[in-house]
Amino acid sequence: MSTVTIIGAPMSNFVRCVRMACHEKGVGYDLVVARPHSPEVLAISPTGKIPAFRHGALALFETRAICGYIDAAFPGPKLIPADPTQAAICEQWMSYTTTTADIILLRQYLIGYFFPGTPDGAPDRARIDAAVPKLAPVFKVLETEFTAHPYFGGDVFTMADILLFPLVNFLPRAPESAALMEASPHLRAWFDRISARASAIATAPPPRP
Ligand SMILES: N[C@@H](CCC(=O)N[C@@H](CS)C(=O)NCC(=O)O)C(=O)O
Incomplete structure (x- = not known):
């Protein structure tokens, strides 16, 4: 069952980072295919850049922040070391x-x-x-x-x-x-x-x- 939503284009290197983080953690996701500066993206990101991300009431932009959240909020292997x-x-x-x-x-x-x-x-x-x-x-x-x-x-x-x-x-x-x-x-x-x-x-x- 999908638990998070990733908004962006599959060609984007940064969208792929977020998708890979989900796969590595075992987090299900829906990919909403959207181009930079599209209404779906601008609804979350003031920069218009992809990826954008939703989990429940949380809406995020910036790949590093999204990946950090996925690592911290879900069980599975730690992708950012604790040490x-x-x-x-x-x-x-x-x-x-x-x-x-x-x-x-x-x-x-x-x-x-x-x-x-x-x-x-x-x-x-x-x-x-x-x-x-x-x-x-x-x-x-x-x-x-x-x-x-x-x-x-x-x-x-x-x-x-x-x-x-x-x-x-x-x-x-x-x-x-x-x-x-x-x-x-x-x-x-x-x-x-x-x-x-x-x-x-x-x-x-x-x-x-
Ligand atoms: N700092 C942003 C950069 C995201 C980014 O540059 N995304 C590209 C696609 S890979 C984009 O949306 N480009 C459109 C633009 O720069 O207007 C992040 O880490 O998420």
Whole structure:
């Protein structure tokens, strides 16, 4: 039986994070398919961004807040560690993902291919070319981390893995990021590890944005 409602598009990396958190916790959900800035989303989120979320009388926006609520409010495996040290490391990488990796890799770079907004639909070269020099430093951070640890921040799967995974899923779909992915064996091994989880399989987005 569904217990929560997720509002957003299945292609969105952040909507997928919330869906994966539900699967990992064993929380049932209804997905109400809605685009950013649609009335369903604006009824909850003043930003118009997806995901939006409802559980009973609670309405939330912002992926980190929604995922934190799902982890705290429902039984099941703890996705944000209880131990303060491990929790801080998890928070650190979630913050890195949402404030740096997502902004550079997706909002500044991939969008130039996926949603170029050009008259003929061709890639937005100015946007892409401005972002390309910023890609390698992000890949370096991730490859270094996954050389040291099998999961994002340590030896066990956490919410940090969930926040990063849907974003990395898009990287092979554009040439410059695909080449960097190819040159990052530990990042790829992590990606394959998370891809095999039931939560990743159940939430796979449509093939092409
Ligand atoms: N800080 C927000 C970001 C959400 C976000 O950027 N969602 C994208 C889809 S993946 C969106 O709604 N974009 C539309 C827009 O920026 O106007 C969160 O963590 O939930």
